[in-house]
Amino acid sequence: MSTFGTIFKVTTFGESHGLAVGCIIDNPPPGLSLTESDIQPQLNRRRPGQSAITTPRDEKDQVVIQSGTEFGKTLGTPISLVVRNEDQRPKDYGNKTMDLYPRPSHADFTYLEKYGIKASSGGGRSSARETIARVAAGAVAEKFLKESYGIEIVAFVTSVGGEELYPETEQYPCRSQNPDFTALLSRITREEVDSFLPVRCPDADANKRMEELITRLRDAENSTGGTVTCVVRNVPSGLGEPAFDKLEAIIGHAMMSIPAVKAFEIGSGFGGTKMLGSDHNDPFVAEAAAAVADPASTGGAIPRPKLRTQTNHSGGVQGGISNGQDIYFRVGFKPPATIGKDQTTATYDGSAQGVLAAKGRHDPCVVPRAVPIVEGMAALAIMDALCIQQSRFAMRGLRRE
Template sequence: MSTFGQIFRVTTYGESHCKGVGCIVDGCPPGLEITEAEIQVQLDRRRPGQSHLTTPRSESDTVTIQSGTEFNYTLGTPICMTVPNKDQKPHDYTETDFYPRPSHADWTYLQKYGVKASSGGGRSSARETIGRVAAGAVAEKYLKQLGIEIVAFVSAVGPVRLPILDDFSEQSSKDFTALIDSVTRDQVDQFITRCPIKDLSDKMTNEIEKRIVEKNSIGGVVTCVIRNCPLGLGEPCFDKLEATLAHAMLSIPATKGFEFGSGFYGTTLSGSEHNDPFIPDGKGGLKTTKNHSGGIQGGISNGENIYFNVAFKPAATISVSQATSTYDGTQGTLEARGRHDPCVLPRAVPIVEAMASLVIMDAIMIQNSRALANSRLPAIPENLKGINPLQTKIKLT
């Protein structure tokens, strides 16, 4: 389906080479101040042609809000945002009339629908994500007023990787914790790779440049942190917060994996090594000592930083000649044309941030609706909450 979310619902529309793409946002609270310029900031971070490391397709991706706002304030009605496709070159894709591109969606779309877009990737193209980023910018504006910060960055390109991805040593963990505690989008955007660590960024640039010369592509990892997330978000059992984040991230084109918190490395630890003991947070609540849980326990946010990794494959469309088959099974050679990203990672960063914003926004609205309904009922007696208030107080002092 093309709709995501339960209360804050986003529907994206458009194909890579149609007249335009965009989204409809339904369920946005009325009274939120939002402008096209604010949305444009994130779209500019996603658009093609930003550097020599991205596709040269020239699109300004200028957004127009067509409905749902007046005098720059939301009305509570559906918000429609559209972005025109201007730099279209459908003749660059005539070979796909005969060959389904390896690892692309040409074959599967044709089998599913009996028809496919004749140029570009249609709905499977990363151009579809423009609507996600525009909607995410609206959600993010609301979240910022709650103090919530979402920052993503490139942590791996091919073999060039942030140490924490392969080494959970004490020093690597400390360095990573310091990074996600403080990294900002301005710091990330200082580098064309969107990796905020200069020496790693330089190595990533070299890795991508090699693929450009080879007319090939390379994959990698985007890491994202959500700071100041409220406690209590997430809907067990099937809509746990990590499950909705995984759903959101794995719906992004070219994604191949998702892990949060200690991730796959955590499987190598014993329970005593992995468990997060609780300590007082100095504000009347609790915090964990290590945050191996990645800010989520039992599918519910616990107030710590939520962090996760998203794996992206090498872009499927490349200009290297590939031995493959035509739609009728005749073997041949495909030499793709067109303008393609040698590495999708730099442009994927704002998409990951947008999808994280949509997940957290929807989760907050769901939790707020529960809290409002609960506020109409008598208070729950202390002896029914499953804790002994006196014993709890004694243990924490």
């Protein structure tokens, strides 16, 4: 499916080397101040050609709002966002060899199996270029979340290949136990993340090691994977739908739908499997009274929680529902499948073996450019969960006692 969301719905369209990519946002909040300048900064962070360690494809990724706004305000009607593809090179992919042989670990074979036809140029809908629409829609959702609830979403690179920020140690077998890591989650900003270009790992030494690794692999015509960690702050409690649409399930769905993602963990994640229950449990303490809002006095607005937790191994979600603490999670990206090295493959009909040397322009590691994609999908997941929960409070305000 090309649609994500229940109330705040986003449908993306377009192929990697087609005329354009874009999305339709259904049920946007009316009256939100919105122009292209609100969306473009995140697209600039995602765009290719940012540095020597990203693909040299020359795309400006300029977004155009085609519908749903008037005089800089959203109308509540569907918003159409479009980005034109300017640097198309379908000839990089249209040759007899690539028509006969599927590229290893690409979607060439699986798309053909599913549809009986595939895009001849690049990855088509499976290409990471489709994520432009996710980032654009996420920027719209994020503007509302920030202005209405003070919600902040920040992602950053935490590993490239074997180079890691805050690796697990004997003292801290789980990152959620590491006070340096938890302190970073509480204060990190996008401005700080972007001060560590080109990798976007917020530590000078780790950032340098990661950049050097990516550079070596680029020169060797190879690639590597990595992880992106994301924190969502100031999230109201009560978001998430038991039992199948738990908040972590929806966020996981959003993240696992991103091209090249192969892993997802929230809170303590896999590290938490090494902890004892007595250490992993998050004790509750009373929250300051000033932070608590009565929904009846705020026109049905979602209240802030009356409790907080001393630790946050749960990652801000308990029983599939947000508890008001910071939500944080980590996303694992595989190495890009397109590399310059010769790779063995077989013809689509299985009649012969062959060798492919991939052409085209691709990243040796996707995680530096994946940061705004993770942020965008997080915004879409939280926005939709908030819309669902807000409807419950609105209905509660209509009850007659």
